[in-house]
Amino acid sequence: MFAQVQTSVEFKSSITVNCTCSTQDYRRLFIREPEVKARAGKMAYVRPEFHDRIMRITRVIGRDKLSLSAYIDHVLAHHFKQCEEAIKSEYAKNYDSVF
Numbered sequence: 001m002f003a004q005v006q007t008s009v010e011f012k013s014s015i016t017v018n019c020t021c022s023t024q025d026y027r028r029l030f031i032r033e034p035e036v037k038a039r040a041g042k043m044a045y046v047r048p049e050f051h052d053r054i055m056r057i058t059r060v061i062g063r064d065k066l067s068l069s070a071y072i073d074h075v076l077a078h079h080f081k082q083c084e085e086a087i088k089s090e091y092a093k094n095y096d097s098v099f
Contacts, residue, residue: 029078031062034070041069 021029046054051068058066080087 030074
C-alpha cells in the first residue's frame with residue numbers, strides 16, 4: 001500500500017495545477033543522486049520560504065544525503081519533461097528567427 005502525496009503549483013494567473021504521485025514515485029523522481037554535481041552548474045536564487053521547505057525535505061526525506069541543488073535539479077527535470085510540449089509551443093510563438 002502506498003500513500004499519496006498531493007502537490008499544488010500556483011501561478012500568478014491564479015491557475016492551479018494538481019499532481020498526485022505515490023510516495024514511491026516521489027522518492028524515485030526526486031530523492032536520488034544527481035546526474036550533475038552542483039559545482040558543475042550555475043547559481044540560482046530561491047525564495048527564502050522555498051529554501052527552508054526544500055532544506056527540510058532534503059534533510060528529513062533525503063536523510064541528509066541529498067543536496068538542495070540535487071533536489072532542485074530533479075524537480076526541474078520533471079517539470080521540463082511534463083511541460084515540454086507547452087514550453088516548445090510558447091517558445092515557438094515568441095521566437096523571431098534572425099533569417
